[in-house]
Amino acid sequence: MSASTLSRFQGTLLGVLVGDCLGGPFEGSKYVSKAHLNKYFAKMLDPSVRLPFKTYTDDTAMTKSVALSLIQCRRVDPMDMAKRFVSEYNADPKRGYGATVGDVFQNLHLTAFEDPFGPASRQFGGMGSYGNGAAMRISPVPLFTHSTSDESDDLSTLLAAVETCSKVTHSNPLGIRGAILHAIAVRAALRHKAGEKMDTTAFTNGLIDIMAQVEGADSGKAHMTHSKLDKDPETSYVKKLEIVRSFLALNEPPHREEIEEVLGTAVSAHRSVPTALYCFLAAQKPIPEIETDNVFQRALMLSFHLGGDTDTIGSMAGALAGAQFGLDGIPSGLLKHCEATKQAVQWGEDLFNLAETSSSASSKGTQRSS
Numbered sequence: 001m002s003a004s005t006l007s008r009f010q011g012t013l014l015g016v017l018v019g020d021c022l023g024g025p026f027e028g029s030k031y032v033s034k035a036h037l038n039k040y041f042a043k044m045l046d047p048s049v050r051l052p053f054k055t056y057t058d059d060t061a062m063t064k065s066v067a068l069s070l071i072q073c074r075r076v077d078p079m080d081m082a083k084r085f086v087s088e089y090n091a092d093p094k095r096g097y098g099a100t101v102g103d104v105f106q107n108l109h110l111t112a113f114e115d116p117f118g119p120a121s122r123q124f125g126g127m128g129s130y131g132n133g134a135a136m137r138i139s140p141v142p143l144f145t146h147s148t149s150d151e152s153d154d155l156s157t158l159l160a161a162v163e164t165c166s167k168v169t170h171s172n173p174l175g176i177r178g179a180i181l182h183a184i185a186v187r188a189a190l191r192h193k194a195g196e197k198m199d200t201t202a203f204t205n206g207l208i209d210i211m212a213q214v215e216g217a218d219s220g221k222a223h224m225t226h227s228k229l230d231k232d233p234e235t236s237y238v239k240k241l242e243i244v245r246s247f248l249a250l251n252e253p254p255h256r257e258e259i260e261e262v263l264g265t266a267v268s269a270h271r272s273v274p275t276a277l278y279c280f281l282a283a284q285k286p287i288p289e290i291e292t293d294n295v296f297q298r299a300l301m302l303s304f305h306l307g308g309d310t311d312t313i314g315s316m317a318g319a320l321a322g323a324q325f326g327l328d329g330i331p332s333g334l335l336k337h338c339e340a341t342k343q344a345v346q347w348g349e350d351l352f353n354l355a356e357t358s359s360s361a362s363s364k365g366t367q368r369s370s
């Protein structure tokens with residue numbers, strides 16, 4: 001695999017971190033004005049200005065656990081991931097975790113990790129959480145399964161790996177499918193031809209095709225209470241993606257209130273993952289009153305402008321732009337304000353080395369384990 005692929009692996013995880021660190025201070029805001037964001041980013045990019053250092057939140061803490069688990073186990077090991085989530089949480093519980101995921105960590109510990117999926121499956125009266133916590137941490141997985149040699153195998157391996165990783169904390173189909181949508185979007189961004197203008201409609205159509213299969217297959221096997229999810233516009237990712245596509249077709253982006261109302265800015269996966277994707281795709285071209293030529297920065301600024309779950313939506317949009325453009329696409333002036341940038345780049349490099357070894361093994365007929 002090429003040096004530019006290495007940079008795109010690193011850019012993906014640096015994108016998670018930078019979106020999370022810079023978006024953290026705005027989490028829970030009703031919205032953030034574009035004028036304020038223009039000033040905020042101009043200040044950060046001014047080398048003479050010193051600003052408070054921005055720490056990462058649970059989004060990066062859990063991404064780190066997923067990345068290190070994949071790097072060290074060389075497979076998707078839900079038990080190892082569960083143990084890492086719990087020890088990371090215990091080491092620093094004040095990273096802004098979701099309101100109920102702490103119960104999963106506590107119960108994993110109390111049951112001595114007997115079943116890594118058990119505590120998550122008992123959340124919310126047995127329905128499982130539909131928070132965006134599975135999606136926000138998933139981007140190391142499409143890097144891990146990335147293959148230059150076999151496209152179709154790569155996708156089915158990825159879907160299975162995402163489901164396993166998600167179910168450690170989120171067993172609700174909406175939580176899992178949100179993670180699938182973000183993972184396949186990272187995969188597609190990583191595969192987008194470097195230097196080529198993105199056809200955002202075609203990009204969205206590619207994701208719709210996959211999500212239609214995922215929702216169709218799930219409704220055949222799912223519990224009765226879950227089988228209606230893909231029919232309801234609020235809970236069908238296909239329907240949300242169709243809205244993303246229609247927003248992108250407008251000459252100017254819709255007003256933030258419409259984006260918030262229709263796509264959402266909440267902590268639930270179905271009201272944040274499509275929004276992050278929209279921010280990334282809308283940022284491919286200039287956005288009125290957002291003052292930057294850089295797509296990565298524009299994606300973050302639009303995410304923060306919408307308010308709500310800004311660290312998570314910014315982090316997911318950042319991962320997508322980082323996957324498309326690599327390290328060079330992330331303004332270096334932003335990095336000095338964020339914690340752990342060197343580590344994030346290293347996780348990307350380690351996952352690249354692993355994917356490269358697996359790609360050459362699979363081209364010799366050896367299967368990647370997942």
Ligand code: R7I
Nearest residue numbers: 096097098099100101124128129130131132133267309312
């Ligand atoms: O999904 P999760 O890890 O939270 C991630 C979010 C990100 O924004 C982070 O930045 C951090 O701020 O939190 O944590 P969960 O506790 O599993 O889910 C988050 C919230 O979603 C829950 O606390 C609930 O408020 C809501 N939620 C549900 N509400 C009703 N019914 C999740 N599932 C349900 C449900 O089934």
Ligand code: MG
Nearest residue numbers: 057058059311
């Ligand atoms: Mg967070």
Ligand code: MG
Nearest residue numbers: 027309311312
């Ligand atoms: Mg958040």
